[in-house]
Amino acid sequence: MNAPEKQPGMGASVRRKEDYRFLTGNGQYTDDVRVPGQTYAYFVRSPHAHAKIRKINKGAAMKAPGVLAIFTGEDLAADKVNGLPCGWLITDVKGQPMKEPPHPALAQGKVRYVGDQVAVIVAETYLQAKDAGELLEVEYETLPAVVDASDALNPGAPAVHDGVPDNRCYLWSLGDKAAVEATFAKAHQVTKIDITNNRMIPNAIEPRAALAHYHRGDDSYTLYVTSQNPHLERLLLTAFVLGLPEHKMRVIAPDVGGGFGSKIPLYAEETVIAWASKKVNRPIKWTAERSESFLADAHGRDHRTHAELAMDKDGKFLGLRVKTTANLGAYLSTLGSVVPTYLYGTLLAGQYTTPAIYVEVDAAFTNTAPVDAYRGAGRPEATYVLERLVSAAAREMRLDQAEIRRRNFITTFPYQTPVALQYDTGDYKACLDKAMKLADVAGFPARRAEAEKRGKRRGLGYSTYIEACGAAPSKIAGMLGARAGLYEAGEVRVHPTGSVTVFTGSHSHGQGHETTFAQVVAGRFGIPIESVDVVHGDTGRIPFGMGTHSSRSIAVGGSAIVKALDKIEAKGKKIAAHLLEAAETDIEFKDGKFTVAGTDKSVTFGQVALTAYVPHNYPLDKLEPGLNETAFYDPLNFTYPAGAHICEVEVDPDTGVVKIVNFSAVDDFGNIINPMIVQGQVHGGLGQGIGQALLENCVYDRETGQLVTGSYMDYAMPRADDLPSFKVGTHVTPCTHNPLGVKGCGEAGAIGSPPAVINAIIDALAPLGVTHLDMPASPERVWRAIQQAKRTKVA
Amino acid sequence: MSISVSMNVNGKAVGAQIDARMLLVQFIREHLGLTGTHVGCDTAQCGACTVFVNGNAVKSCSALAVQFEGAQVTTIEGIASANGEMHPMQAAFKECHGLQCGFCTPGMVMSAIDLVKRNGKALTETSIREGLDGNFCRCTGYHNIVKAVQMGAANMKGV
Numbered sequence: 029m030n031a032p033e034k035q036p037g038m039g040a041s042v043r044r045k046e047d048y049r050f051l052t053g054n055g056q057y058t059d060d061v062r063v064p065g066q067t068y069a070y071f072v073r074s075p076h077a078h079a080k081i082r083k084i085n086k087g088a089a090m091k092a093p094g095v096l097a098i099f100t101g102e103d104l105a106a107d108k109v110n111g112l113p114c115g116w117l118i119t120d121v122k123g124q125p126m127k128e129p130p131h132p133a134l135a136q137g138k139v140r141y142v143g144d145q146v147a148v149i150v151a152e153t154y155l156q157a158k159d160a161g162e163l164l165e166v167e168y169e170t171l172p173a174v175v176d177a178s179d180a181l182n183p184g185a186p187a188v189h190d191g192v193p194d195n196r197c198y199l200w201s202l203g204d205k206a207a208v209e210a211t212f213a214k215a216h217q218v219t220k221i222d223i224t225n226n227r228m229i230p231n232a233i234e235p236r237a238a239l240a241h242y243h244r245g246d247d248s249y250t251l252y253v254t255s256q257n258p259h260l261e262r263l264l265l266t267a268f269v270l271g272l273p274e275h276k277m278r279v280i281a282p283d284v285g286g287g288f289g290s291k292i293p294l295y296a297e298e299t300v301i302a303w304a305s306k307k308v309n310r311p312i313k314w315t316a317e318r319s320e321s322f323l324a325d326a327h328g329r330d331h332r333t334h335a336e337l338a339m340d341k342d343g344k345f346l347g348l349r350v351k352t353t354a355n356l357g358a359y360l361s362t363l364g365s366v367v368p369t370y371l372y373g374t375l376l377a378g379q380y381t382t383p384a385i386y387v388e389v390d391a392a393f394t395n396t397a398p399v400d401a402y403r404g405a406g407r408p409e410a411t412y413v414l415e416r417l418v419s420a421a422a423r424e425m426r427l428d429q430a431e432i433r434r435r436n437f438i439t440t441f442p443y444q445t446p447v448a449l450q451y452d453t454g455d456y457k458a459c460l461d462k463a464m465k466l467a468d469v470a471g472f473p474a475r476r477a478e479a480e481k482r483g484k485r486r487g488l489g490y491s492t493y494i495e496a497c498g499a500a501p502s503k504i505a506g507m508l509g510a511r512a513g514l515y516e517a518g519e520v521r522v523h524p525t526g527s528v529t530v531f532t533g534s535h536s537h538g539q540g541h542e543t544t545f546a547q548v549v550a551g552r553f554g555i556p557i558e559s560v561d562v563v564h565g566d567t568g569r570i571p572f573g574m575g576t577h578s579s580r581s582i583a584v585g586g587s588a589i590v591k592a593l594d595k596i597e598a599k600g601k602k603i604a605a606h607l608l609e610a611a612e613t614d615i616e617f618k619d620g621k622f623t624v625a626g627t628d629k630s631v632t633f634g635q636v637a638l639t640a641y642v643p644h645n646y647p648l649d650k651l652e653p654g655l656n657e658t659a660f661y662d663p664l665n666f667t668y669p670a671g672a673h674i675c676e677v678e679v680d681p682d683t684g685v686v687k688i689v690n691f692s693a694v695d696d697f698g699n700i701i702n703p704m705i706v707q708g709q710v711h712g713g714l715g716q717g718i719g720q721a722l723l724e725n726c727v728y729d730r731e732t733g734q735l736v737t738g739s740y741m742d743y744a745m746p747r748a749d750d751l752p753s754f755k756v757g758t759h760v761t762p763c764t765h766n767p768l769g770v771k772g773c774g775e776a777g778a779i780g781s782p783p784a785v786i787n788a789i790i791d792a793l794a795p796l797g798v799t800h801l802d803m804p805a806s807p808e809r810v811w812r813a814i815q816q817a818k819r820t821k822v823a
Numbered sequence: 824m825s826i827s828v829s830m831n832v833n834g835k836a837v838g839a840q841i842d843a844r845m846l847l848v849q850f851i852r853e854h855l856g857l858t859g860t861h862v863g864c865d866t867a868q869c870g871a872c873t874v875f876v877n878g879n880a881v882k883s884c885s886a887l888a889v890q891f892e893g894a895q896v897t898t899i900e901g902i903a904s905a906n907g908e909m910h911p912m913q914a915a916f917k918e919c920h921g922l923q924c925g926f927c928t929p930g931m932v933m934s935a936i937d938l939v940k941r942n943g944k945a946l947t948e949t950s951i952r953e954g955l956d957g958n959f960c961r962c963t964g965y966h967n968i969v970k971a972v973q974m975g976a977a978n979m980k981g982v
Contacts, residue, residue, distance in 0.1 A: 047917040050925025051909060051932065053859015053899035060858035155844060233863040233871060233961050234926040285861070285926025286961050318864035538924030538962045708920045708967060715964025740868035740959075748965040749952040777964070 038768075041704035042557060044543040046536070055283040058237040058252045059315045066239065067096060069301050069314040070157035072147040072164050073323065074139035077173035077395040077733020078186060081137055081146065085165035089149060092163055094156030097308050099300065100147045101136035109133065109303055112294055112359070113268040115260075116366035117509040118198050121388075126198040129189035129393070131359040133269070133296040133303075139168070140188055140358035141395050142735055143323025145296045150308055154315075173395040173733030177355035178332060180392040188358055188393040195393045197356055197365065202373040202447055203386035211347030211384045215338035219421040225409045226803045227330035227355070227726035229743055230402050232537075234285020235316035236325060238298035242305040248276045249305065253298045255281040255565075256291045256535050257575020260512065262567050264294040264362065270303060277302075281565040284537035288716070289401030290325045291537065292577050293362035297324075322738045327726055328402020330355035331368065331409050337382075337417050343425045343432045345382040350413060354391045357398035364400045365391070370508050371406025371496075371578075377445035378414045379456040379492050379670060380436040385446045395733045401577060403716050403778040404495070411493040415783035419490065423794065429490045429787075430460060430469070437492075442764075449496055451668045452764040459694045459759045460492055463672035466755050467692035472676070485679045486689075487792025490672070491784035497772035498583030498667040515662035516580070517572040518588035520549065520596055522655035524641035526634030527559040533573015534585030535565050538712075539774060540705040541581060545589060547701055548768070552593050553633050554620020571658050579772030582701065583667045583763065590767040591659035599655060600636045606647045607631050607639060667763050667771035671695035673714075673780035675788040681796065684811030686722060686789055692755040693780060698763040698771035706773045710756045713777020719746040720778070721785035725804050744804070797821050830894045832857070833901030841888055847881070848872045850888035851898055859899040859929045863959065870958030873930035873937075874898045880937035882957070899929035902936070912936050912975035921971030923962035931968060934958050939976040946976050 049055050086098045112131040119125060130136075135146050146166055151157035172186040179185055180195040187193045212218060232254075239252040249272075255261045258279040265279070266272040284291060301312040316324070331352050338347040354368035373387040404411075422432040437456045444450045464470075469488065476486040499505070502513040519531040530549055534541055546560040563569055573585070597617050604622030605612040614625045623630040639646060640655040676690040693710055700706050723744035727736040737743040762769030782803060789805050790798060797817035801809065829838030832855060839854050851857050851874065860883060863871035867885040874883045875897040902910040912935050915921070922928040938954040939946065946954070951972045952965065960968060976982070 043917055044920070046925070047922060048909070050922055050928050051899075051913040051916055052903050052907075053857065053929050055859070055925050057858075057861070057926065059862075060852075062856075153842075155842060231959075231961055232924070232926075233869060233959055234861070234924070235863065283925065285863075286924040288961070315862075318866065318869075540923070704920050708923060708963060711964035711966040712923060712962045713964075715966075716961070718964075739866050740864055741866055745868075745959055745961075746964075747952075747959065748955040748968065749949075751952075751965055753948065753969065754964065754966050 038547065038551060038699060038701045040547065040702065042543055042547055042702055044540050045546060046540065046542045057234055057283045057285055058239060058254050061239050061252050061282065063239065063241055063311045066311040066313050067150050067152060067308065068154040068157050069312050070149045070154065070161045071145050071297060072149065072161045072166065074135065074142060074144040074146055076139060076168055076170050077142050077175065078171040079139050079168040080171065081135060081139060082167040082169055084147060088165065089160040089163040092156065092160035094152035095149060095160045096310065097150045097304065098147055098164065099134065099304055101132050101134040104132065104134050104303065105136055110269045112296065112299065113264055114360035114365055115362045115511050117511065118200055118365045118369050119509060120198040121201050126365055127192045128360060129191050133299040141397055142733060143397060144358065148300050148304060150304060150312055175394050175396050175728040175730060175733050177330065177353045177392040177394055180394045181353065181390060188395055192393060197360065197391045197393060199388065199390050200369050201386065201388045204384060204446065205386045207384040208347045208349050208386040212338045215346055216341040217339045217425060218336055219417060219424050220336045221417050221420050222334050223413065223416055224802045225329045225331040225412055226720060228328040228402050228720055228724055229322055229726045230288045230290035230325060230328055231745060232286030232288055232290055235318055235321045236291065236295065236297065237315040238301055239311060239313040240298065240302040240305040241311040242309060244309055249302055250278045250280065251298060251302050252280045252282060254284050254291050255279065256284065256287040256537060256577055258535065258565055258567050259533060259573045260575055261294055263512065265299060265302060269299055278568040281535055287537045288403045289328065289405055289577060293326050293400050319738060322743065323735060324397060326361045326400035327357065327397050328399060329409060330399055333413050335413050335417050337421050339421060339425065343427045343435055345380050345436050347384040348376060348382050350376060350387040352387065352389045354389055355394050355396065355399055356391050357394060357396045359398045361398035361400035364398055367401055367406045372410050374447045374449050375407050375410035375494060375496060376414060377447055378411065378494050379438060381438050383446060396728055403713060404775040405578065407495045407775065408779045408782060411491065411779050412783050415491040415493065416786065419787040430464060433460065433490065433492050449666065452665055453761045454668060454670045454696060455759060455761050456492060456670060459670065459696055460672040462757055462759055463674050463692050463694040466694060466757055467674040467676060467690060469674065479678055485681055485792040487677050487679065487788040487790065489675045489784045489786065489788025489791055491780050491787065492672045493780040494668055494670045495775060495779050496666040497579035497669055498663050499578040499580050500666060501664060502662050512574065514574055515660050516574060516584040516588040517658065517660050518585065518592045519571050519658040520589065520592040522596060522637045524638055526555060526637040528553065530560060530562045530589060531570045532562060532564050532585050532589060533570055533575065534581040535576040537576065539576065539581060539709065540702065544582065544702050544705055545586065548586060548589060549593065555633060579669065579774040582768065582770045583766055583772045584661060584663050586768050586770060587766045588659050588661035591661050592657045595657035595659060596655060600633070602651055603636045603639055604631050607645065664765040667698065669695060669697050669771040669773065669776055671776055671780055673784040675784040677788040677792055679789060679792045679810060681814055684807035684814065686805055686810060688718065688752045688785065690755065691752055693777065694757040694759055695773065695776050696759045696761055697773040699760060699769040700758060707756050709773045710777045711754055713775060714754050714781050715746055715751055717778040717781030718751060718785055721782040721803050721805060723750060723804050826889055828889050828892055830891050830896055832896045833898060843889060845888045846884055847886045847888045847891060848883035851883060857898050857900050861926055861929060863927065868959070869927070870934055871927050871930040873933040873958065875933065880934055899933060911978035915975035915978060916971040919967045919971035919974055921963065921968045927958060927960045931958050931960060935972045935975060938972065939979055939982055943982055944976050946973065
């Protein structure tokens, strides 16, 4: 490991502190929490993609056994509950703000997608609430629906929102259009592709859940909720929606069973039950059934893109232009607007020196579930466009796939891209070289020949990706339309006997913060990792935080903790100087000891902690007792993890079945604290990326707007026997602008892998004449592509 | 309709009057408060709810509690030693980093133990992947789960 000496505790694959409770059934997830007197909520959802609500008759349902209350959109409106806010304002090509139609937590007058919340029923038991739901009479007047973004933007399409007759939320652009046009005018070769980035349903295995508890005694609320960012949840819920002071709401996101972006947004369900718990003066629990997760969790991706790459005669990239149509769903989810814009267009330089880039994104409302962040959020979409395009360009230019990339790699840093980002560091060639060794590219021709003898087609696919993580410098984010800051907070509380509790605004829902963050602290203080506990996910205990998303936890949350550690060390030196009767400037801290430089006089970290809390011999005139520091860290820049993924597939041309025989990933995440956890993050990302490339696809019926893939019988989640074992490696160029030199690793696998897989399949089938495939590359699609190519050849 | 049911869960006799529609997993989670067994879907696909009934792995979300009158049920809470020492399969999942968010984990561990009991130690990567077909994990890409099952199988005594 290339961990720098100044940061001890890094580079060891410490086994996770949190595992014992998960493995023995002692985790506490939201649905595991029970409070006395709790009631249950059932949401009545729209069976129609688009309809007017003519009338709701509560009568029969209200009389059902156990029912306490039924609320509809009218009840929320009467109580002046606001709609759900969007967290990012996009300004369009004409300088106008995006269209922000209301997003009511319960439908008001109209439903806009199958699964849209129409009413909530609160009852003594869940079955009673659900039974009553069957009795609620809702009279609908169905309207024509539109589920495809391109269809929605066509003149005459049904308007999802009356206030947005053309369904266009915004037409947004980035880059210098004229400069790009000029490069195309002088290009030797232009490669063009039209591709779809298929719609995904995130499918964290823990369904969303919430338990809202109103306390009449002090007019406050406790909300347990499956959230990746409890403080953001609280901010949006209190200040924006319910009009409550923040200190009256405690949001707890306990153990959360996976998020992948889908647990970032503020959702309707927790909003409604928080409000309703005061109305009925009882705690209310809601837990999604998986069918509801399919319908009403925020979905991901869903782009259609035309992209063109201009090159000179040597395959050097001159210009890139991209036109994308993005599906936002029926409403703007919390981060719905920023995913296809600033998290997408800014990534289109990739690892390449392309001097001129222009991207346009046309974003449409449709009668589908809202679309928001899903692992990678915009960056996988950008990588898929670019890496598919680069591979197509290599084929057209008859250049080797690695060679065309090498010719265009950025090699000097910092590097300012034409799409706003400034990369601080990286070594793309080194990653590619390592990945090619790992993938045994040299041995590929022999393997391909051997497969051909068995009637199979082998292919090798490359993807060299960049991502922007560690969101984000608040000032820049604010300039670009963010409605919140994107710093992180950390508190380090040293207890009198020298053990430590760390409070972080990051949230772990599988990432292992309780171990990784503890390693950082234990290493710094020279104490056993068992002496450090990490607390996350509770606004009642943690100063503040923006939560976990965009691979930001270690880079931003970790940096906040390091800043707090710096303050602890500085104060510890003052205390030690007093105890050792030395000048503060002469005190050094290393291996858990404060030492007078050049002497053997020292005190331990534990002695200093005890002195801070038992200040009998203490400079009380100059220094407060206690050893407890809080820090906020606002990043100076994004971090830029990058890597090279190489996929080798074997295709059966008779059946179209694709088998991944080798997947090699070499990633540069900067310094690595726990290699075991980092590898696990890569594996998981690869699983999701390969799932997108080969299996998963969210499909709505184009006529009726019904969700066709609404269960695990229809939506092809990757199972153990669908995925290969992975070969993963790292290359380290430390991040230059955060104290740990870290970049983040959570999303890389899902970003880098989809184009590697599809490029590999196209490489395998290119001899048969196949030049294009869309995800997921199911056997049927692959077989059809082969047949189509055969017919074209004959013709 | 209310109906009485009694069974043995993790070595303890339990009984109750329940709604006849109550699923085994609801009985375990809500009536007994054993929340280690999870519900990840409603179509018996994800396997997070896997428990042992009379020694066989069962998806407790797809069976009524009343079907198990008199049965011996073991949940994830019942497989570690009385002193809290983990079962070799649990220990292997920790050692191999075979879990991340932990939500699928109890069901995955139960299925893995069942797989080893049914197949003995002679499990290959392929047979483990096929054998875990009934359990979803969204975090790990299954890579380390496969390693964990191999290690757990090697360390399980009496198989």
